[in-house]
Amino acid sequence: MLPPRPGLSRWAMSVGFMLRPTDFVEACAADCGDFFTLRPAPGRQVVFTSDPQAVRQVFTGDPALLHAGAGNVTLAPLLGPGSVLLLDGAEHLRHRKLLLPPFHGDRMRGHADVMREVAERHVARWPRDRAFAVLPSMQAMTLEIILRVVFGVSDPVARQRLGDPLRVLLEEMASPVRLLALGLTGSRRRGPLSPWRRFARLRALADARVHEEIARRRADPDAAGRDDVFSMLVAARDEQGRALTDDELRDELMTLLVAGHETTATALAWALERIVRHPAVHARLRAEQAAGGTAYLDAVIRETLRLRPVVPAVVRELQAPMTFGGWDLPAGVSIAPSIYLLHRRPDLYPEPLAFRPERFLDRAPGTYEWIPFGGSVRRCLGASFALLEMRELLGVVLREVPLRAGSRGDGEATRRRTVTFAPADGGRILVGA
Ligand code: HEM
CATH class of the missing domain: 3.30.43 (Uridine Diphospho-n-acetylenolpyruvylglucosamine Reductase; domain 2)
Structure with missing residues (x-):
């Protein structure tokens, strides 16, 4: 029963x-x-x-008895069949082993400078005279960081060429209503008004740009010396010496984008939504930043992911x-x-x-009690990346600008976006003491 x-x-x-x-x-x-x-x-x-x-x-x-791929099936049209999120068994482990090394914590720390530089540029452009929702800015930052750190595209023009169609496609999938409509109509109904048709057009454009980038990277004589995730995946070989095919690479790049962009941006928006409503926490964070520490900030990040987990x-x-x-x-x-x-x-x-970061100051979170990144052989591959990105981006915000809550009340409600639980008003903040 x-x-x-x-x-x-x-x-x-x-x-x-x-x-x-x-x-x-x-x-x-x-x-x-x-x-x-x-x-x-x-x-x-x-x-x-x-x-x-x-x-x-x-x-x-x-x-082998607890498959995760089936649970992520709503994302299949976007991710493709070669996505680590959709695979199970031996094939899942093969992909996971190829993906793990570039996401190792030590390697990730080498990207902290890029993260700070992106954050400083975006925060400098935040409005100074009115309240605004911080989520779109966080999305722009995490997208730029993924395009640079994961896709390895540093040239701004090339980044826009690749990033624009990807952003439009992700936005299309962000609405639960549109996602539902897509699931209901399915790929079988391709009439002129079908949401599937529009989605397929957007995906085809994004795919074409990703494949362009794959071809360019395969032809790049300097690829071996590069430290972005994409170049490392192109060079990676499994135990039988096999590389990922172009289609598998496309699916994994799309997976990293979908799994890593919206999630981290949402977690950052929630962190600020919580911080601005807790002046004592905010003051302590700013003092810690001025002194060059991060222990309290790390506790704030953990407490945010406890109380406002973005993947429910x-x-x-x-x-x-x-x-x-x-x-x-x-x-x-x-x-x-x-x-x-x-x-x-x-x-x-x-x-x-209660939003109380202190609970994580003197004890590390329990493996099976604090699970914002899931667990087992399916634990989030980008957890170190996300935690580093949150620490770097929030650090810049705390050092650069004083903040206040941009709306009344003791907190924003939760709204569903694709796979995430996001602040309903996008995390409204106001720059100013
Ligand atoms: C705060 C940000 C993030 C949160 C809360 C989050 C959360 C999760 C969760 C809950 C899972 C499922 C784990 C399970 O089934 O047990 C997952 C899987 C995954 N995440 Fe994340 N994630 C974040 C950021 C990222 C980033 C930045 C990346 C990469 C760029 C990423 C890549 C992945 C991948 C590839 C998987 C699939 C792992 C597998 O099936 O083996 N995530 N994530």
């Missing part, structure tokens, strides 16, 4: 899931407890859990029957650790709703 379904009407479920995602998930937990079942699509059953023991079991379980859950499809928390789940059902609910458990985090 599956765990209970929340006692909400079908309509309330669909609307809540899309438009009021955090209220919805909290209502489900209030109604059903640590395990509840949702049917996001016909024939698909997902058991959400915030039970720490079950979460640990998912992350320490056999990956991870999903694994069972390949065999398994038992979680006394519930016997059949093969084919998915289990989804709810990052959002786990991070708000009072037994793990006393006064869980």
